Amino acid sequence: MKSQDIRKAYLNFFESKGHLIVPSAPIVLKDDPTLMFNNSGMAQFKEYFLGNGTPKSPRIADTQKCLRVSGKHNDLEDVGFDTYHHTMFEMLGNWSFGDYFKKEALAWAWEFLTEVLKLDKDRLYVSVFEGNPAENVPFDQEAFDIWKQYVSEDRIILGNKKDNFWEMGDQGPCGPCSEIHIDLRTEAERNAVSGRDLVNADHPQVVEIWNNVFMEFNRKADGSLEKLPAQHVDTGMGFERLCMAMQNVTSNYDTDVFTPLIAKVEEITGLKYTSNDAMTSRDLSIQEEQNKTNIAIRVIVDHVRAVAFAIADGQLPSNTGAGYVIRRILRRAIRYGFTFLGTKEPFINKLVEVLANQMGEFFPEIKSQQQLVTNVIREEEASFLRTLEQGLQLLDKVVAETSGKEVSGEKVFELYDTFGFPKDLTALILKEKGYSFNETEFETELQKQKARSRAASEVTTDDWKVLIDGNVETFVGYDQTENNVKIT
Ligand code: ATP
Ligand code: MG
Ligand code: MG
Ligand code: MG
Numbered sequence: 001m002k003s004q005d006i007r008k009a010y011l012n013f014f015e016s017k018g019h020l021i022v023p024s025a026p027i028v029l030k031d032d033p034t035l036m037f038n039n040s041g042m043a044q045f046k047e048y049f050l051g052n053g054t055p056k057s058p059r060i061a062d063t064q065k066c067l068r069v070s071g072k073h074n075d076l077e078d079v080g081f082d083t084y085h086h087t088m089f090e091m092l093g094n095w096s097f098g099d100y101f102k103k104e105a106l107a108w109a110w111e112f113l114t115e116v117l118k119l120d121k122d123r124l125y126v127s128v129f130e131g132n133p134a135e136n137v138p139f140d141q142e143a144f145d146i147w148k149q150y151v152s153e154d155r156i157i158l159g160n161k162k163d164n165f166w167e168m169g170d171q172g173p174c175g176p177c178s179e180i181h182i183d184l185r186t187e188a189e190r191n192a193v194s195g196r197d198l199v200n201a202d203h204p205q206v207v208e209i210w211n212n213v214f215m216e217f218n219r220k221a222d223g224s225l226e227k228l229p230a231q232h233v234d235t236g237m238g239f240e241r242l243c244m245a246m247q248n249v250t251s252n253y254d255t256d257v258f259t260p261l262i263a264k265v266e267e268i269t270g271l272k273y274t275s276n277d278a279m280t281s282r283d284l285s286i287q288e289e290q291n292k293t294n295i296a297i298r299v300i301v302d303h304v305r306a307v308a309f310a311i312a313d314g315q316l317p318s319n320t321g322a323g324y325v326i327r328r329i330l331r332r333a334i335r336y337g338f339t340f341l342g343t344k345e346p347f348i349n350k351l352v353e354v355l356a357n358q359m360g361e362f363f364p365e366i367k368s369q370q371q372l373v374t375n376v377i378r379e380e381e382a383s384f385l386r387t388l389e390q391g392l393q394l395l396d397k398v399v400a401e402t403s404g405k406e407v408s409g410e411k412v413f414e415l416y417d418t419f420g421f422p423k424d425l426t427a428l429i430l431k432e433k434g435y436s437f438n439e440t441e442f443e444t445e446l447q448k449q450k451a452r453s454r455a456a457s458e459v460t461t462d463d464w465k466v467l468i469d470g471n472v473e474t475f476v477g478y479d480q481t482e483n484n485v486k487i488t
Contacts, residue, residue: 001246002256003239003243004362007063007092007362009112009116010092010112010237011062011063011092013108014059014061014108015061017059017094018059019057019061020057020061022056022060022062023062024063024064024065025038027066027309027310028310028314028322030314035071036322036325037066037067037069037070037325038064038066038067039072039073040073040093041062041066041093041095041234041235042213042234042236043064045060045095045234048097049097049215050173054097055095055097058096059094059095059096059099059100060094060097061092061094063090063239063362064090064091065313065363067306067309068085069306069325069329079298079302079303080298080302081282081295082204083250083251083252083298084241084252086302086305087302087303087306088306088309089240090238091236091237092236092237093237094108094235095232095233095234096233097230097232098230100233101231102178105214106143106146107146107150109212110150113180113210117242119245123182124151124180124181124182124183125151125155125156125157125180125183126151126156126157126179126180126181127157127158127163127178128140128144128158128159128164129158129161129177129178130158130160132160132161135161135223136223137174137176137217137225139158140176140214143176143214147178159179163177163179164178164179165177166213167219171219172218173217173218174216174217174218174219174225175215175217175231176214176216177211177214179211180210180212181206181207181208182241182245183206184205184206184244184245184250185205204250204251207241208241209237209238209242211237212234213234213235213236214231214232214233215232215234216228240252240258243255243256251275253298253301256358258301258302261301261351261354261355261358264350264351264354265300265301265341268350269342273294274290292340293340295336296340296341299332299336300333300336300337300351303332303333303348304351304352304377307329307330307377308351308366308377309366310326311326311372311376311377312363312365312369312372316376317330317380330377330384331384333348334348334385334388335422338425339424347381348381349378350374352370384420387419390419391425392429394415394421395415395430398411398415399430402435405436406436406438407437407438408441409439409440409442409443409445410441410445411437412426412437412438413441413446417445417449423442
């Protein structure tokens with residue numbers, strides 16, 4: 001089944017269950033000072049959960065363009081290294097605003113996965129909240145009992161507060177979650193494990209696909225819970241992960257969401273992408289050449305989507321705020337290309353056409369803005385490649401001024417901090433010249449700079465904060481405004 005059809009199947013299914021299908025909200029948020037990018041499907045509905053305003057329908061479904069590169073949800077470091085976390089991804093979601101609850105939500109999730117999509121039931125696991133007496137939150141018996149109708153008990157995993165309980169902050173709406181995971185390992189691999197290892201969450205082929213959040217309680221100021229008068233459902237399913245499961249592959253990058261982009265990179269660079277490689281370390285300096293090529297290709301085809309959709313939604317790369325985050329993502333892609341694919345000329349902009357052809361039918365903005373997006377990316381590439389070239393010259397100078405074979409870590413940090421010249425790249429170039437640099441000095445400078453950033457911006461980790469101001473509850477946001485976002 002093609003990705004386009006999988007998306008349609010989801011929306012059609014929930015439409016048939018009485019949901020109003022709405023378009024994705026923009027990936028960039030302009031009217032929310034507390035959140036830069038949409039990072040989940042529910043962001044555009046958050047006010048309804050607080051009882052402010054009424055949704056167009058008590059049942060809504062959509063696919064939401066999400067970006068997880070800052071604040072509470074920052075998956076950037078994993079992107080390229082694992083095969084199922086992206087910067088930009090689509091989150092399929094269905095919501096009940098005071099309408100249906102656990103019974104329907106879980107039954108429909110199961111029906112959609114196993115009857116509509118016909119995924120193998122033996123590969124699915126579910127989780128329910130185990131309870132936490134210390135914090136007054138009970139075991140989710142109701143979800144457990146519902147799941148027992150569909151799966152054997154050994155496939156129901158009990159999860160802790162971190163993974164299976166959602167709350168806004170210290171007070172306000174909260175409730176248990178129930179996740180669905182899929183095991184895409186081979187028969188042989190699965191037969192070799194037992195017990196909890198069957199659902200090893202860190203295994204790259206056993207991944208969470210769908211999260212169902214049940215907003216069931218209100219937490220009061222004294223910490224106690226009361227049932228909410230109107231209970232809500234908020235679900236989110238990773239579209240690219242679902243495509244991986246449906247297309248019988250074990251990496252999101254092997255689905256048709258990414259293969260056309262990868263083919264284009266291969267065509268431009270003359271290099272080959274060899275799909276899955278066991279990523280045992282994040283240390284690039286010890287990776288095999290082919291692994292580095294694969295990582296770089298994944299980074300580029302991932303990042304171009306994030307950048308292209310952000311620009312199409314009106315966020316140009318810049319030196320501040322959300323624009324800065326977008327610029328850093330694009331630069332990360334350029335640098336991976338420069339370092340590991342040997343691309344010295346702008347080329348990422350050429351992927352935009354492929355993306356527009358592939359996604360334009362469902363997301364017309366990427367088609368209508370194709371020219372602008374291409375031009376902006378090309379300009380950024382040209383200018384950052386110049387910076388990289390200049391950095392190379394500066395580095396030559398530093399080397400010439402160095403006696404011995406070790407360059408000062410402070411100098412390397414200066415290159416990194418002032419010129420955006422990445423450390424790995426410096427290390428690589430120095431190595432080619434038979435030099436190294438003082439890592440300890442570099443680390444010291446980095447820590448100093450981090451301490452400066454920390455002091456400048458206090459970032460909260462709650463999903464959102466409810467400030468009690470007299471009796472008025474003010475929504476503050478998922479994250480505080482993210483200053484000093486450093487993407488390396
Ligand atoms: P994970 O534990 O894999 O990081 P999560 O628990 O952070 O996922 P949720 O916030 O529950 O994710 O989001 C709902 C769904 O969105 C997940 O079940 C997953 O399928 C998908 N998802 C989350 N983060 C990403 C990402 N960075 N790239 C692709 N899909 C994602
Ligand atoms: Mg996550
Ligand atoms: Mg999770
Ligand atoms: Mg989750």
